[in-house]
Amino acid sequence: MPLSPRTPALSALYDNPLFRSDVRVEAHDHVARELTDHVLRWKPGAPDVAMFKGELNRVKIYALRYGAEVEISARPFEDFSLVHTSLGAGAEIESDGHRLWVAEGRTAVLAPKERIRLRWSPGNQQMIVRVPHTLLHEAAGREGVDHVDLAPGVLLPRELEPQWDLIAHSLLNVLSCSRDSAVHANWVDHLERSLALFLLLHQPVGTATQPLPPQLASVPGQGEGIAAGRGMRQMDAVMAYIESHLCAPVALEDLARAAGVSFRTLNAVCHRHHGISPMELLRNIRLDAVRTRLLLDPGASITETALALGFGHLGRFAAYYAARFNELPSDTQKRRT
Secondary structure, three states: OOOOOOOHHHHHHHOOEEEEEOOHHHHHHHHHHHOOOEEEEEOOOOOOEEEEEEEOOOOEEEEEEOOOOEEEEEOOOOOEEEEEEEEEOOEEEEEOOEEEEEOOOOEEEEOOOOOEEEEEOOOOEEEEEEEEHHHHHHHHOOOOOOOOOOOOEEEOOHHHHHHHHHHHHHHHHHHOOOOOOHHHHHHHHHHHHHHHHHHHHOOOOOOOOOOOOHHHOOOOOOHHHHHHHHHHHHHHHHHHHHHHOOOOOOOHHHHHHHHOOOHHHHHHHHHHHHOOOHHHHHHHHHHHHHHHHHHHOOOOOHHHHHHHOOOOOHHHHHHHHHHHHOOOHHHHHHOOO
């Protein structure tokens, strides 16, 4: 079941509120203590801040809303990475220059090394999973290493969302279980390691990251799994390239080069994972970015937004948009006015 503000498993978080406030300074101080120091700029809307927290063995899970539109700027995270799921509305994130549009229901993995900026739309609510780097080191068999080479910002591909939803539901469900047993502690440890392995396994191709631990390379009968994993990593590379070049010209040759495969192989892999061609995938991702921008900023120019995101023919853009979302761009903007 995709995560949303009404997901039953989130009740374990909602039962443990850290604070509720409509005072801007108080809200900033609470969030900074839990995550990282940051600059918080308030945009239109009345503050209606609430933060909820669940703690496992090493992983911490938060639900957070601001009520109003906000822009957050922060330094790199010192010893953790975040898995950031938009439960309601959407968010625009820039991590070390990588721009992501995290629409409602989508998930991003964030590990900035220089800076990060987040813009949350009014009514936005996020589930944030704080993953310590010590857990990632341990899962990768590299205890004692003082840094983690995850990509600065990656939007989780749609085909991986069911796996992430399963992991997230499992983590949330154990929050409500009794902690008074060794079985519970072992189960939580297993789930946390599964989360770490999931993040390590699905880094984009080309990211300098930890080698995969032996348990991921020694599963009996893994030949088919390796082939599937290779195709997934090729698609991850394509998705990462698209997400970081949304506002730049992109040709089929660029996508094939990013994946390290031929045009024919890229087309086959893309059809296997998405059911469409690589250029159709590029177009759909750009359409999603346009829609997120229009929802985030109802005053944005539709023409300028379409042109900025690679749609040079406005008539075709309108037709593509209507076919994908069953509404015109102007109808999308009316949702926020």
